[in-house]
Structures are given as structure tokens and as C-alpha cells.
Amino acid sequence: MAELIRYRDDEAVDHPAVTVDSFLDQSNANAVRVEPGDDARALIPHLTQLKLVEVNFPAFGDGRGYSSARILREAGYTGELRAVGDVLVDQVAYMRRCGFDAFEPDAALDPGDLAAALDRWPEVYQPTGDGRQPIWSKRHA
């Protein structure tokens, strides 16, 4: 397992995340793992209790986790949102845009490539809740 990359200042949760099903059952955990087929909206009633949501990418080409991330951020979740699994350096910029602020990739990311990828895009076309001002908004400022 490669190291954890975080873009947050708070303390990382140091115990494993539980599945969505068992979280909804036992409900005293503060870390949960969302699989691609899970409905992220099921977590919405419990967001204040959560400190960590891991979104698993078993294969990088399965993009459901991007929607899960945005849904949680749109619902007001402010805890750590961590992409885990088959997370590649060419995906992290889009993941950041969708609200992820931590990464735990299966294979280590080259720090230089990672910095370049995150630095790449000075402008964006769409608002996605990450606070970046879209081009249309600058045009009509």
C-alpha cells in the first residue's frame, strides 16, 4: 500500500473504514468506505458523524466514485473524502475537482508528476463545488 496523500490539516482517522451496509446497521463508526455500487445518498442523514469517507476505485475506469464524491460534498459533507484503490496520477486533478481531498493509491504516485497534474489547469469550464470560479463566471464578472 502506498502512502496517504492528504490535502487537509486535521488529524487523519487511524482506524479502518466500515462498509456502507454495516455503517447503516451499527452507526457508531466515523469512517466508512463507499464502493462503486453503493448509493452515497444513504449516508446523507449521518454526515455530521462522519470524519472519513473512503471512495473505492477497484478499477480506474469505473467513474461512479466521482459522482459519489460530488453528492457528498453537495450534501454538505466537510470531513475527509479519500479516493482509494486504482487511483492514477492522471485522474487526481478531476478527483480534486469532485471534492476529494485525500488519496491512497494502490501504486505510489510520482511526486513530480502529481504536482504537475494538480498544477496544470489554470481555468475550468464548470463549477463542481470545489470553489473554483468557472470561466463563464469570469466572463460575466
Add this chain to the structure above:
Amino acid sequence: MYKYDQYDQQMVDTRVEEFRDQTARRLAGKISEDQFKPLRLTNGLYLQLHAYMLRVAIPYGTLDSRQMHALADIADRYDRGYGHFTTRQNIQYNWIKLAEAPDLLADLAKVEMHAIQTSGNCIRNISSDHFAGAAADELVDPRPYAELLRQWSSFHPEFSYLPRKFKIAVIASDTDRAAMKLHDIGIQIVERDDALGAAFYVGGGMGRTPMVAPSIRDFVPLDQLVTYSEACLRVYNRYGRRDNKYKARIKILVHELGAEEYARQVEEEFAHLLGQGVEPPLAELERIKTYFADPAFQDASNDTIDRSDPDFALWVDRNTVPHKREGYVSAVISLKPVGGIPGDATARQMHVMAELAKSYSFDELRVMHTQNIVLPHVRKAQLYTLWQTLEAEGMGAPNLDTIEDIIACPGLDYCSLANARSIPVAQKISERFAETGKTAELGELKLKISGCINACGHHHAGHIGILGVDKKGTENYQLLLGGSEAADTSLGKITGPGFSEDGIVDAVEKATDVYLRERSDGERFLDTYRRIGMEPFKEALYG
């Protein structure tokens, strides 16, 4: 025509640099081919049978002479001196080297072009009516809406790893010239109570399970267009099937859920997204619209066409289309010379078309999904000179919408997925009908050929369709009848057992003979087929 501002330019420039870096990392072995594949696909680069193929986006099929010249230069510099215009209003080059692709993209960016999202499981180039801005029957020019959606869908971080590719078409007239209902999302701009809005049709498509898109919502207000689109995509991204590539298009989701249930889920997501501020202000749409204002038409109401040259008169009858302005027409340049490769143009022909656009059509060209090129705004008085140049350059074929105006996918000559060749079949058919002289007699007859079930040649939507299949290791062709991509969209039906390469040419001729025998006044092939049904054709083919 839309012009990039500093932001749009920066986006494509950034993309070129990103891909240059990705290609370098691939060539250095830092990323695997599996990991690289979606990155190159989203930059238009396919690995085909013999080389890389690069697909360049021509948003809603519109381009100017500077861009057409650049496409010609690219054909010379990076390919073998020609390009291939596609059914998605794009252009493809078939002989590209990976290491040169970043330079090619940089050349495109210099003329406000790109290959972004022309392939891969993302939102593809948005297509539209090739007569937009010129057609007499349009409510408004649909292209500003297509451009708004182009910007929204470009580099959309949530929708870059969809279950499958996603195609959107936008039209604004009741006559559908873009096969709108055969797209993942088809949008028609409509008017209600003096306000414009968008009717959404979702879940159409060709491929192995062809479907005509059902209506999902008959009116989305213009200031919610992006939000509603985002809702449609989010439901698909979350629930579209990912277990089976052949069931991953949105048409399967809509079909399995039912249009009503899909629409309900979209409404729920839509209601939620309305509070998220994803919609650009209407001022942005207004800004885009200014680029699509009418060109400075002259008073051409006294223009006449001198029909004394019969060849020219024939071309005028076949290849020009009425225009909203008196004295103007839209002129179609056929890329279907008899015996030629449908949609191919040489670099020289592209340069010529660019110059013609500059001289005669307010510097504008359009790519049709039927793989021809339109000069949208030509004065009648200038048609003869225009036609003479076309004739001299091998682009004067008077065969728009005839049986020679064949749509064909690249097929086994280029495509790694193909079962059979499409191009030679197209060549043989056009030669056969040109020889027998029946083309004129047959009138409007749309013939479409795909080299495999993926249906890039839209064979389901042809009045006559041909599908290449593999029959115990040899190329075999099925015949379909009765498809249409127009406002009366329908899907063709297979006649029966398939034919060999020469057999299919004979079969097409037999089918047209049935039509000539059975037709009543004014009926097109499609009308006769719809009236008399499949039986008489079957009898002629297999009886």
C-alpha cells in the same frame, strides 16, 4: 462562427501540453498501455489495424477556411495527403505516429481546433444540423446551444469515466437533419408560450441494439439547459451498466428502467442540482449567440440561375438546397465521386474547398453527417463559377441523397473491430448504378454501410442498409430495408440470409427494381417499402 476568447484558447493549449506530457510518460514506460489508452482516446487517438487514427473534432460541423486549410496541411504533414470526413461531422486521419500526435494537436490549437473527447467513454463532440443558420425551416440557429454544451462537457471532471461513450445532438427545426433521436441525448430547441426551451430525447442509438430515443421532457427552460443535462448524465454515470460493454450505453439503462422511471430519477437529480449553481447565466448564451449572427447577406433577390448547361442544371437540382434568404442557396459538395471512398478528401481538395468558402460562402463550411461538405450561404449568381471549380477538382458529383451518396464506415480496410470491408462495397454499388444510369430514376435513396454491428455507418437508418458480418471466416453482408434517420425515424429490418461481396451489389439492384416496378406517383423507395412491406422484396431476393 464561434471564436475562442483567451479562456477557450488557454484550455486547448493546456490540453496539448497535458497530452505532450502524458505521451512522453507513455513513451518512457512510466504508464502502461492500459492506463494510457483512455488518455489517448480522450485526445482522439485510436490504435487501428495499421497505425494510429486521429479524430479531430469539428464542433457542430462548422469550420472556416483557415481551419480547413489547416486540416489540409495536417493531411500533408502527418498523414498521406488525405483525410476522411465522418458521420459524426468530424475528420479522421488514418496514418498517425504516436510521437507526432502532440505536435499535430498543437497545430490544431493554433486554429482554434482540437481532438478533445472525440473518443473514449466521455461526452463526445456535439453534433447539429448542417444547415443551421441557413435553413428556411429553423426556429433559431441551434449552434449556440451546442456551443454552450460543448464548453460544459469539455473536461467535465465527473463525467470523464462514463460507462460508455456519450453523444449529443442539438437541432432547432421539425425536419431532423442530424438523426437527433439516434443519439444518447437528442435536443430540439422548441418554442412554448413565446419562450424558447429544449425538448429532451434520451436513450437513442445505433450499434447492436438500435433504439429510437423516447421523449424524457418536452420543455426545459433555456436557463436550466446545462443543469438538466447534468442531471441526465449523473443518473447515467451512477446507474448505467458497467458489467457488460455491450449493455453500457444509456439506451440500455433507459430501456431497462423504462423511459418514465429514468425521467423520474432525472427529475429528482435535477431538482437537487438546481440548488447547486451549475447553470451559466443567460448572458453567457447571449454572448455565444453574437458569434452566430447572420453574415452580411446582400440583396440577391434578382439573382437567377442560368440553366443552359445541362450538367450544371442537374447539379443545381441535386446538390443545392433552399436558403432562408432570397437569392441564396446552400450548396453541397459531394465527397462521393463514383467509385470513390465516401467522405475522403485530398489535401488539395480541402484547400480548394477552403478557398471556395472564402470566395462564395462568407468563409464558412459545414461537415454533413452524410460525409459531404456544405457551403451554407452561396448567391445564386455565383453558383456557376463555383460549380466549374468543383467539376475541375473532381468534387462536382451531382448525387446528393441519391443511391450514390453512400455513407460507409472505414470497415476492414482500417478498423480493428470490423468483420467486413465497407469501402469496396460502396465503390461497387456507386459504379453499378452510375453505369446502369438508374441513379436519377431512383431519386432519393439513402444507402448506408457498416463493417460490423457497431453501426458507425448507420446501416439501421438507411432506406437500404448493409451490415458486414463474419460468416465462418469470410466476409458476408446482410441487407436491411426501411430505416430512416429523418423526423420519421425508423429502424431497418433484415431481409434474410446474407450475401457475398458481389452478391450484395446484385441484391441492392434487385431491391431497387422492386421499387421501380411497384412505386406509385411521387413515392420514394422508403415510401413504397412502407406501403408494400418486406414480402415483395424477399421474393425478388430469395424467391
